[in-house]
Amino acid sequence: MRMTLKMLTLSLVSASGLFMTHAFAASKDAASHEQNIEVTQQQVSKEELAAIYVLSDICPSLIKTDAAFDKGFNHLLKDYMPNDKNPKEALKTLAKQKDFQRALKEAKADAKKAGDTENTAICNDISRYGA
Numbered sequence: 001m002r003m004t005l006k007m008l009t010l011s012l013v014s015a016s017g018l019f020m021t022h023a024f025a026a027s028k029d030a031a032s033h034e035q036n037i038e039v040t041q042q043q044v045s046k047e048e049l050a051a052i053y054v055l056s057d058i059c060p061s062l063i064k065t066d067a068a069f070d071k072g073f074n075h076l077l078k079d080y081m082p083n084d085k086n087p088k089e090a091l092k093t094l095a096k097q098k099d100f101q102r103a104l105k106e107a108k109a110d111a112k113k114a115g116d117t118e119n120t121a122i123c124n125d126i127s128r129y130g131a
Contacts, residue, residue, distance in 0.1 A: 044080050050107035059123035068127045075130035
């Protein structure tokens with residue numbers, strides 16, 4: 001089943017909340033009871049990375065890509081490619097690989113199907129991502 005780019009991107013943004021850390025104040029009693037919480041990394045699909053790559057291509061023509069967009073986009077990349085020192089370059093390299101082309105073609109088709117209005121909204125969401 002094919003998802004529209006907006007649905008895919010919204011799921012990306014929603015899922016990225018799993019990667020964000022949250023700090024909670026604890027009482028002295030609660031602090032005395034240590035808990036061992038195991039965190040597992042969620043698997044990121046080629047389709048998700050392809051959608052992010054396509055957004056990097058289309059957003060500059062849809063919105064004014066400024067420092068806020070760059071910051072949000074870089075944060076999004078880091079959330080989805082946490083093990084890469086330079087996620088932007090890693091994504092560019094991935095986009096050139098033969099086994100990534102099907103996902104990339106599908107993401108481009110989804111972006112075209114979504115249209116400028118939906119894509120602009122997604123690009124604006126990226127500008128606010130992680131803020």
